[in-house]
Amino acid sequence: MKADTLRGHLDALLLAVLDGRKLHGYAIIEALQLRSDGALDLPTGTVYPALRRLERAGWLASEWDVVSGRKRRTYRLTRSGEQALAAERTEWREFTAVIGGVLGA
């Protein structure tokens, strides 16, 4: 996939992958790979700052836990994060309708 196409959709992806479950950063990257059949291979330098940003925005909450000696910061959606996800999904539908409408014509 071409670079930059992701612009503006990263938040939606991160929120979506945390919908209904708690994951830590590394697992989020793996989950996105899995769900996209390998198409999405986000670098850590993209994901970790984004997660911090979403937490600052109040859409995610995190807590540290230790699994077999390794520290993990586990993220989950907050209530307003769920609302944000719903909004992102709506925006995604609108976006694809608009662009797809122009491209498909």
Added chain:
Amino acid sequence: MKADTLRGHLDALLLAVLDGRKLHGYAIIEALQLRSDGALDLPTGTVYPALRRLERAGWLASEWDVVSGRKRRTYRLTRSGEQALAAERTEWREFTAVIGGVLGA
């Protein structure tokens, strides 16, 4: 529509709107507004440089003409522009499948 979502899709829009017809810059902006029901209102500072860039890439060709005293630079797709458009459409389908797959799950 949120800013930056357009990133990486502008070329596809411009190529698509010129598919099968010749238009000048201003008319391209209007055509995109029309086709998107007003959702796409691209500033001239976005469109004109992009058109020049696509022409440098060999995907568009332009010529000046004068209509009622006003100069217009009219663009049309080149052969390789048509191929580029086809490639952009394929990429768009892949892109929406990937992101939509993650969001929809």
Added chain:
DNA sequence: GGCTACACATAGTCTGGCTACATGTAGCAA
């Protein structure tokens, strides 16, 4: 002892659409 996978983090870069501005014609209204 070295390698790979796991796990987090940040500083700095770079792309590319956007803002703001500049220039000019045509036509209408006050």
Added chain:
DNA sequence: TTGCTACATGTAGCCAGACTATGTGTAGCC
């Protein structure tokens, strides 16, 4: 004749945001 709006093209500079490169450290295998 002055001003306004629509038409029409263009550039310089900004800035958001994803990416590159780099750093740190643990666990476990060979």
